[in-house]
Amino acid sequence: MPRVLLLSRQPLATRPLQEWLDDTADNIVLVTTPKAVAGAEDLLAESFPRHRLVSDYHAWAVGQAAEEAAREHGVDLIASTSESDVLRAARLRVRLGLPGQGTHSATAYRDKVVMKQLARAAGIRVPAFAAIDDPLDLLDFIDAEGFPLVVKPRFGAGAEGVAILRTMQDVTAFLGRQRESDVPYLPGQWMAESFVHGDFFHVDGIMRDGRIVHAWPAQYSGGLAERVRDHTQVSSVLLAPDDERTAVLQRMAAEVIAVLPAAPLPLAFHLEAWIGVDAVPVMCEIASRAGGALVADVYERAFGIHLAREGLRAQCGADLALTHQPVAPDPAAGWVLLPPGHGSFAPPAEPCPVPGAELNLLLKAGAQRQGVQHAVDAAATALVHAGTAEEVRKRMAGLMEWWRTSAEWR
Known part of the structure; x- marks a missing residue:
């Protein structure tokens, strides 16, 4: 080694x-x-x-x-x-x-303006977007594209600092947070993009030298920034192989990875995209690292490969453990982050009764919380598996209803 x-x-x-x-x-x-x-x-x-x-x-x-x-x-x-x-x-x-990922490739996978410029130039659909280097840039974007829009850090992760602006009052509130922001309000740090209406997905896997080695898409229950705003759960379920969106998203991921500057050694990747009523995918962003939350855990359950481990070992010169594209998840699987509430936590008195659900409590009884603080904040997590994606969704719905009635915040 x-x-x-x-x-x-x-x-x-x-x-x-x-x-x-x-x-x-x-x-x-x-x-x-x-x-x-x-x-x-x-x-x-x-x-x-x-x-x-x-x-x-x-x-x-x-x-x-x-x-x-x-x-x-x-x-x-x-x-x-x-x-x-x-x-x-x-x-x-x-x-x-x-050897390994150089600065051109790393910048394209980190700077959301650069990655969208490269994707758009290659004909990949992205939202309308612009760099925001001062407040007048933001006002120019609003004049050109209208509301709603999203303002986000160009180098952010996990929906950190993301703001959804629907009115001029929201613009005033965003600008007023400058002193409290972890991301400086300086040139090169922020961007705006049009709000996209559609279902939200992610594609995860391993890439090498501008090509996908293996990958699989999954559907989020909603947006990550909305989760922080509304203090709700977030979940994800791997798509079925015969779901029409599976091939659509795999093709988009391959196209994006092909047009961004390549890294010669294998890396994990995490792409996010929307699909609206016209069934055409719109790229949100892509990162050259494994997805967060339980993305890697579910991938391991379905395909036998933990993406964070596999990606790190590949960076360290180890051979890949999986070198081909699986035909289907086995078993079908998904994950959910159950949100912290407001007050003192009283966990469920009984074990989770939902078959195929593996619950992991992250808070102890009596823990004080005031809602969701960041995109992957959770009182508990669960990995759910079943024979089909539809059955995973049904079990996940049962799990969330059980949690709603069994966990208390006093």
Whole structure:
């Protein structure tokens, strides 16, 4: 196995990198944070003796520390576990002359304006969009396209910072949040796009050198930004192989990946798109990393491959475990994030009675919450499987009704 510099802020207690990778003590130089290894110091010393702890993971100084560690240990590859590291890792590869995703590819998969420009130029349908570098750009976009519209960070993930604007009062409220925003109101940071009406989907899998190795689409229950706004659950179900939208979405994913700058080594990807009444897919965005929430867990249940693990191992030089396109999920599967309510949590007194539903409580009794705070915020998660996609949906509906009547917020 080659020596790898690994950028990761994932907690070792919940993301067992030492189990996912081979010979970590000899081959992995880990750059991480004290918070990520809290309670796992012995594991860190045993599995990652070549490590660098950084207090502020997103500080510019981390890039310098990572390059120094890479040169000191003579690494052959750079790998990362989070979308926020995609560009940082790419820049390091270019500076050190190492293989993998470079800056042109990383920028196209991170900057939502660049990715939409490339997709639109290739004839792939995208919403009307524009870079928003000052408030007048936003007003120009409204004059041209009207309401409703969506304003989002160009480099965001998980619906962070996304705002749906339907009136001028919403515009005023968005502009008034400048001081509280984690994303600076500066040129190059924001974009606007027309609001798209339609069902929302995602396609996940592994790509290599501008082509899909394997992938499968799934349907969300709704938009992620709307979930945070309305404090609701969000769910996803893998589409059936005979669903007409399966082939449509697989074809769109292949077209998008073909037109964006390619990465020579395998990477996981996560694409989101809408399909409206005209049955034509509209691309939302694509990322060169595994999908969040339980996307990778459901993919593993259906196809035997955990996309986050497979994507990370591929970045570290390991061979792919799955190299062909499966014909169907086996079993059919989906996931749901059950939302935190307002008040003190009283979990259900009895186990979940829905067959094929695997519930995981994330909050303890008495935990105080005030609704959904971010796109993947949950009081509990569940993976649901069945013989068909339709049966998964029925079981999921039963699960959510049971949760509504059994979990309490006092």
